[in-house]
Amino acid sequence: MLKLLRLEYLFNLRQLLIMWAILSVYFCYVVARLNSPGVFIVTTSLMVGLAIPFAVVGREDKFKTAALVCSLPVRRSTVVLGKFAATWAVIILGLGYTLLLAALLPFSKVPLAGVLSARNLLVSLFLVSVLFAVILPFTIRFGLTGIIILLVSLQLLGILALILARIFGGARNLVRIFFGAVEGGLRSLLHHQATPGYVLSLAAAIIAVNLLAILVSWALYARRDL
């Protein structure tokens, strides 16, 4: 496992440095504009959770090195775990880095005390997990094309939903209900009282989502012909 982590690090270092530079610029802008801890958490989690898996796992697809990794003396299940662990390690570093920017930059408007709570950090990890849980199996099975197909499909679905909403109109159309539910869900996640039960439930949900993502990825990768 450690060998795979090292391999991922050596193979992806350059790409991660490029990503780090882009994210630095983006987050400098974000921390100068946002003063709501909730919006900061959601924005950061979505950006880091989307960009880093895309960079790490997608690069393998670009150079078609999956066959190389699978020809090494490791099981495919270990390869999946290695990718998973490597990507999570970078995500944690990415989240930590954005917090550092929010804390250290003199023009930062992000109220760090509001961000640095167990509840908010767990919500952030939960959002990243959900995003990652969708992206990882797709990438592992279908490569970069898989992510692109997924994102384009979601875009098309969104456009279709908007058209339908416009045609059928009204305040209670499906699109409004869906986005209202997402917004309400995020609000309740971020504003729920941080009781021990709630924090434990969030931690359990994070573990469950990640376990599910690993199990699905194992099953898909075992069936992948290289």
Added chain:
Amino acid sequence: MTNAIEINGLRKEYKGFTLEDVTFDVPQGYIMGLIGPNGAGKTTIIKLIMNLIRRDAGEVRVFGLDSRHHEPEIKSRIGFVYDVPRFPEDLRLRTIASALSAFYARWDDRRFRALLDEFQLSPRQVFKKLSHGMKMKFSLALALAHDADLILMDEPTAGLDPVFRFELLTKLRALIQDERKSVLFSSHITSDLERVADFVTFIHQGRIIFSAAKDEILESWGVVRAATDGLQPGDVPGARGFRRTEHTLEVLTADLDAARRSALPGAVFDKASLEDIMFFISKGNAHA
């Protein structure tokens, strides 16, 4: 004789192509050439041995172990060279080697550096700046640096200049001198196999045509030539394919001795080269 690889009843189905009932062994300490025209199934067999694709049926045993159940143990003893080397293009050779070396307990860094020197490569070179031949050399250096007991190579000589092809084949010949190491390499360049292979497995349209010692093949297979009006393909014992021109009929036989004994009128008998065999079976009119 101990076998490095034992393949039994292997099957893999793709849309429009099926690898069917592939059975052959690679004896330990020898070079086995896997020969066949493009699209015959050579790469599929090598990928199945490496578990890069899933088999639909059959068994692959490497060093006596099931290739699926003992995957890490087996792969730690294999040096694998792809037809098109796939490494992160923007990395230096030393970085790639550093990432991969950790997986092999018998990795010898001094040997790797010596091989790079021998192949006139620098560890500081970036992979994407290498020519195809240099990329193959680098792949070979990686495969040889961990003292592998089995070298698997998929079309290693394709696209290489004659000088390096000769060097590569000489290196393979030297590699098996300790009688412990074995080589399986696929190629459609028959002269390469004639030069170094001890055994040859011929595959055509997903089926094994024969798998035997090269000397035995070159001894027993032949081409019978005669005027078209004096000979029919069916008259030649062991006929496996034929080619008819305006005035001559050429018949490939798997039993040259029997063909000679059958007193065919006006026939000329020649030993068949691997190229003859590949041509007649893949392009000639197959004879039932």
